[in-house]
Structure formats: C-alpha cells, structure tokens
Amino acid sequence: MRGIWTTDHIRQAEERLLAGTLEGALMRRAAHGVAIQAAAMLDEHAGAVAGRSAVLLVGAGNNGGDALWAGAFLRKRGVGVAAVLLAPEKAHTQGLAALKRSGGRVLSVEESPQWIASADLVVDGIVGIAARGPLRPDAAALVDHIAAPVLAVDLPSGVEPDTGAVEGPAVSANRTVTFGARKPVHVLNPERCGDVVLVDIGLSGELGEPDLFQLDVADVAAAWPMPGPSDDKYTQGVTGVAAGSATYPGAAVLASGSAVHATSGMVRYAGTSADVVRWHWPEIVATGSITDAGKVQAWVAGPGIGTGREGKDVLAAALGKGVPVCADADAITIIAHQPDVLDARDPGTPLVLTPHDGEFARLTGSPPGPDRVGAVRAAADRFNAVVLLKGHCTIVADPDGRVLVNAARGSWLATAGSGDVLSGLVGALLAAGLDPWLAAGVAADVHARAGQLGADGVPVSAAGVLAAIPDAVRQVRALKP
Ligand SMILES: NC(=O)C1=CN([C@@H]2O[C@H](COP(=O)(O)OP(=O)(O)OC[C@H]3O[C@@H](n4cnc5c(N)ncnc54)[C@H](O)[C@@H]3O)[C@@H](O)[C@H]2O)[C@@H](O)CC1
Ligand SMILES: Nc1ncnc2c1ncn2[C@@H]1O[C@H](COP(=O)(O)OP(=O)(O)O)[C@@H](O)[C@H]1O
Numbered sequence: 001m002r003g004i005w006t007t008d009h010i011r012q013a014e015e016r017l018l019a020g021t022l023e024g025a026l027m028r029r030a031a032h033g034v035a036i037q038a039a040a041m042l043d044e045h046a047g048a049v050a051g052r053s054a055v056l057l058v059g060a061g062n063n064g065g066d067a068l069w070a071g072a073f074l075r076k077r078g079v080g081v082a083a084v085l086l087a088p089e090k091a092h093t094q095g096l097a098a099l100k101r102s103g104g105r106v107l108s109v110e111e112s113p114q115w116i117a118s119a120d121l122v123v124d125g126i127v128g129i130a131a132r133g134p135l136r137p138d139a140a141a142l143v144d145h146i147a148a149p150v151l152a153v154d155l156p157s158g159v160e161p162d163t164g165a166v167e168g169p170a171v172s173a174n175r176t177v178t179f180g181a182r183k184p185v186h187v188l189n190p191e192r193c194g195d196v197v198l199v200d201i202g203l204s205g206e207l208g209e210p211d212l213f214q215l216d217v218a219d220v221a222a223a224w225p226m227p228g229p230s231d232d233k234y235t236q237g238v239t240g241v242a243a244g245s246a247t248y249p250g251a252a253v254l255a256s257g258s259a260v261h262a263t264s265g266m267v268r269y270a271g272t273s274a275d276v277v278r279w280h281w282p283e284i285v286a287t288g289s290i291t292d293a294g295k296v297q298a299w300v301a302g303p304g305i306g307t308g309r310e311g312k313d314v315l316a317a318a319l320g321k322g323v324p325v326c327a328d329a330d331a332i333t334i335i336a337h338q339p340d341v342l343d344a345r346d347p348g349t350p351l352v353l354t355p356h357d358g359e360f361a362r363l364t365g366s367p368p369g370p371d372r373v374g375a376v377r378a379a380a381d382r383f384n385a386v387v388l389l390k391g392h393c394t395i396v397a398d399p400d401g402r403v404l405v406n407a408a409r410g411s412w413l414a415t416a417g418s419g420d421v422l423s424g425l426v427g428a429l430l431a432a433g434l435d436p437w438l439a440a441g442v443a444a445d446v447h448a449r450a451g452q453l454g455a456d457g458v459p460v461s462a463a464g465v466l467a468a469i470p471d472a473v474r475q476v477r478a479l480k481p
C-alpha cells in the first residue's frame, strides 16, 4: 500500500529531518531532482536539452528556491534559463545567487509575458505546500501566458495541497516533481499534476503513519479471492443481491451479474426481478424475497428497489440478517429519509454505503464540498459504516479513520448503471470475507480497470463494464509483481 501524508505531517517530518541536516542540502537535493525532470522534458518536447529555454516562475518561499536552484543546475547543461520573480525582495537568497552565478537571467514581471509564451519549458515554483487558496492575481496573470509544457515543483500552484480542490486560477502541469512523500493533491487531483515523480530526500524515516492510502496492484491481487483445492460453491462466501423492481429490472441484472463475474462460488438473488435475472444469469439462484432466499454471507441491497415502503422493507430485511451489507443507490436515499431503518442493523455488523455526490448530500445534509476526504471521513464516523464516495476519484473511509483513494482510469464509468456493477463487486468481496474497507477499495480498483478495458477508447455501457470484469481481474493477477 502506498502512503500519502498531509502537509502538516510533511512539515513536521521535514523539521525533524532538518535538525540533523546541513542547511540548504535538502533543497539542493530536491532541486536536483527537479532539474533532472526538466532536462528530460526538454529532451522529450523540444528534442534537446542544451540550447533550449526554460522560464522559472518564482514565488516568495522555498518552492521558488527549489525552482531557482533547479535553474542553476539546468544552466550547467546549457539550457537558457530566465526567472520571473513574483516578489523580488522575498526571493530565496541563495537560490537567486546561484542562478545569477550560473548565468541565468532575471526578468521583470513586465517583460516576462513574451519569455513565458516562447519558452520550451515552464517551471512552476510559485507556491508549494504553504499554498492557501487559488493563485493570486499577479501569479494568475503570468500563468495565462504559458504555452509550453509545465513542470510543477512539489505541486501545481493554485491547487489546494491537502484537498486537491481548485477554486480559481491554478497551474495545470504535465509533470510534478515532489519530495520525500506524496501529498493528498497528487492522488486527489491527478489531472492537474500530470505524471508525479517522487524524489527521495531522506524523509521516509521521519514520516510516521500515512494519512491516506492508495492500493498497489499487488494489494488488489493479494486480496482478490481465489478458490483453493478444498473449496466448494459455499465455502467461498455466497453473495445475496436484493435489487431491482418492476420499474428498474436492469439494476438487478447488473448488480447480480457483477457478483457472478467477481468471484467463484455462488450468487443468490431476492426480489421482483427474479425471472429476468434467471434469464440473464442461469447460474443465479433467484427467489422473490430475502426471507426465502437461503443463507448468504453478505447482501447487496438497494439498486433499483425504489424508495417507498417496499424498498424500505427490503433494506430492513437485509440489514437484519446479521451479515455485512453493501447499501447502494435507493438504499442510501431510504437511509437519508427514514434513518430508523438502521435500527434493523446490529451495530457490530459491517455496513458499506456507496453514495455518489447527490446521494451523499441527501445522506449527510450537505454535499461533499472541496474537502472530499474530510467529508467522507466524517460520514463514516457518523454512520459507523465504511463510506465509499463515488466520482472521478473514489474515496473510501472506514469508521476507524483509515481512508483510501482510488484514482480513475479515464471517465468512461460516467455511464448509467455502472454504479450497480460496483455494488455487485463490493458485495461479492464482502461475502468472501474481506475487511469491508479493503473490499470497497479493491472493488473500486477492479471497477475502474473494467471501465478502462471495457471502453478501450470508445464509450462503454454498464453491461460492457460488467463483461470486462474477468479481464480486469486477469490484468490484476498478471501485473502482480
Ligand atoms: N522544508 C524543506 O526542507 C524543504 C522544502 N522544500 C520546498 O519548500 C516548499 C515549501 O516552502 P515554504 O514553506 O517556503 O512555502 P511556499 O514556497 O509553498 O509558499 C511561500 C509563499 O507563497 C506565497 N503564497 C501562498 N499562497 C499563495 C497563492 N495562493 N498564490 C500565490 N502565492 C501564494 C506566500 O506569500 C508564501 O510566502 C515545498 O513545497 C518544497 O517545494 C524542498 O526544498 C524540500 C525541502
Ligand atoms: N467522471 C468520472 N470519471 C471516472 N469515474 C466516474 C466518473 N463519474 C462517475 N464515475 C464512476 O462511475 C460509477 C457511477 O455510479 P453511479 O453514479 O451510482 O451510477 P448509476 O446509479 O447509474 O449506476 C461510480 O463508480 C463512479 O465512481
């Protein structure tokens, strides 16, 4: 699992590290990493390093210092370097001196637009982890002139470091070089960061427990249930799906079909769409209600069940079974409007809620807002449930405080019914006995892979995402180191 640390924790770790390090050494190490990536980008985008031009956008702090030092290193490789100082009197003293010694040019803000517009590369050292709020107008005006690829130092300026939120002018980078550890912005707003390159500055020993996690493919592969020689259809966990209605039979077909594809073993269906489910998935044992469905190890409840009396009864029946439940779609609306339905749940029984933004707002009374991680963490605590917030970037919080982030693999999953496919995956992994937080995260990972593989560059239906689940699982198993 990869760790991600908030800027407060990075700062504390940096302070501990600085106590035993020569002044300036860390910054030079960081800046050297920036220069290596800048040279690589010049080579890729402008066909050479020597003789090409880079403009540094330099803010008032150490982030600007990194850019200035990187400029001095680039001069040694024959790059023409010019720096725009947003606050000349506050520019990093040693960095500026190093750039000047190396023959780098310092531009006034007035003369900078043509230089920025014609540069082969722009290095964004406007602001780093001390950034608060969108770019200030003077910085935003410079960014408007950029035509070249952008290398961001630590993070793209204007993007909130701990939330990834963009609430005004901000840099869009092709690549970001960060130091010591990944910060939330890198996983919560990968589009603005471009490729993220991590430079080791010796911080790892000082970091402590991560604030967020990202699953590696090896984690997903290790968690994905595989039948063993002594397994039969029951021992791997039977998934129950309570979904669909006369109006929405498709939700039942998608959620239960997804569970069939996710794991070996068995899927039971309970609801009014039993005939259509049997027709699509002859391997499913389908009945009319949860009461006569037989034993399962986890229930998926909600997709297409409706939000009236019948839907509430279905959800209450699932919650009352004493096994883990993934409550999705209409189940979330029912919980939002009739929270007493949760009385059917024994508080020790795992519950996974999988809202999209609208359902989240219904459930909690307010939309997730810019701090999506904070919002999901609070909801997990409030409902004593794992909460998976859907979106381009999926966030999964456990009531014990663990949070993981699953980055999108394109946006093809923004299609009707793809959420039903996700709930089937979560349910199957719960039935297999995975820790609910991990089950939700692993399901989100394979769901995103299935979306990418199913689409393969053109729009894909939810049924197409479902059909790509075996390829996604195959991909995970093949990529396992
Ligand atoms: N502490 C260390 O040992 C290291 C720090 N490093 C660098 O230092 C950076 C942090 O440096 P600082 O703490 O000096 O702070 P920053 O350089 O992140 O920001 C400092 C200045 O940016 C300005 N600023 C804040 N918000 C802004 C906005 N929205 N628009 C425009 N300007 C804004 C403020 O005037 C502030 O003084 C890191 O991101 C990293 O790049 C690296 O050199 C690695 C080592
Ligand atoms: N722009 C996007 N990029 C990537 N994934 C997305 C995007 N929009 C939605 N998704 C994913 O698609 C799924 C949609 O689920 P949901 O909104 O419940 O749809 P439905 O109710 O139609 O099934 C979620 O897994 C969500 O994370």
Ligand SMILES: [K+]
Residues within 6 Å of the ligand: 063, 124, 125, 126, 127, 128, 152, 153, 154, 155, 156, 157
């Ligand atoms: K920056």
